Amino acid sequence: DSGVTQTPKHLITATGQRVTLRCSPRSGDLSVYWYQQSLDQGLQFLIQYYNGEERAKGNILERFSAQQFPDLHSELNLSSLELGDSALYFCASSVVVSYSCNEQFFGPGTRLTVL
Amino acid sequence: AQKITQTQPGMFVQEKEAVTLDCTYDTSDQSYGLFWYKQPSSGEMIFLIYQGSYDEQNATEGRYSLNFQKARKSANLVISASQLGDSAMYFCAMREWPNTDKLIFGTGTRLQVFP
Numbered sequence: 001d002s003g004v005t006q007t008p009k010h011l012i013t014a015t016g017q018r019v020t021l022r023c024s025p026r027s028g029d030l031s032v033y034w035y036q037q038s039l040d041q042g043l044q045f046l047i048q049y050y051n052g053e054e055r056a057k058g059n060i061l062e063r064f065s066a067q068q069f070p071d072l073h074s075e076l077n078l079s080s081l082e083l084g085d086s087a088l089y090f091c092a093s094s095v096v097v098s099y100s101c102n103e104q105f106f107g108p109g110t111r112l113t114v115l
Numbered sequence: 116a117q118k119i120t121q122t123q124p125g126m127f128v129q130e131k132e133a134v135t136l137d138c139t140y141d142t143s144d145q146s147y148g149l150f151w152y153k154q155p156s157s158g159e160m161i162f163l164i165y166q167g168s169y170d171e172q173n174a175t176e177g178r179y180s181l182n183f184q185k186a187r188k189s190a191n192l193v194i195s196a197s198q199l200g201d202s203a204m205y206f207c208a209m210r211e212w213p214n215t216d217k218l219i220f221g222t223g224t225r226l227q228v229f230p
Contacts, residue, residue: 002159033217043206043220056215090160094216103150104218106160 004107012113018079025093032074038087117142121221136192138207148210149190155203
């Protein structure tokens with residue numbers, strides 16, 4: 001158990017809908033990252049927050065947005081869902097943003113299926 | 116742009132034998148970090164080992180070691196004394212630095228250990 005929790009574990013929804021994925025980082029970790037794992041795109045970085053502020057953005061679609069709350073949990077909002085958004089969405093956390101090892105601890109993921 | 120290449124889609128190894136999983140990277144930065152993660156069929160991402168670009172010695176963690184050849188830009192993972200439980204996907208990743216520490220992943224290698 002990495003200490004990072006993600007809910008829900010599975011999500012099945014229809015095209016055009018909106019969903020929210022939730023992540024609680026490990027206790028004390030200030031940095032939260034969201035990654036998407038799909039068959040065609042592999043593992044891709046979406047967005048990073050550090051202590052409530054957006055730190056970096058990857059190839060995140062405009063239909064997707066995220067935020068990190070004062071209690072450091074984070075939510076990833078996906079709207080106007082398309083079939084291609086079906087993927088495993090990971091949240092990861094780390095203590096700080098640094099060059100040193102600072103491994104990222106991954107949550108169990110949320111598997112999103114868009115029908 | 117930074118890039119990670121894993122050229123082995125699949126590997127087979129017999130139990131108790133050693134196996135090497137290849138990873139090459141491309142970056143123009145002097146400061147970077149390289150990671151290996153394991154993803155079992157259950158889906159979670161498990162951190163295995165880390166190598167910093169300035170580390171003079173190859174990293175080791177139990178049965179895992181990283182064969183770091185900076186001039187060749189390779190960071191191969193060596194698993195000694197393979198176990199059936201090592202069967203999984205293995206991802207090599209690079210940390211971008213300094214503005215962010217997001218991870219860039221390779222496409223992965225599926226390792227199967229047979230008795």
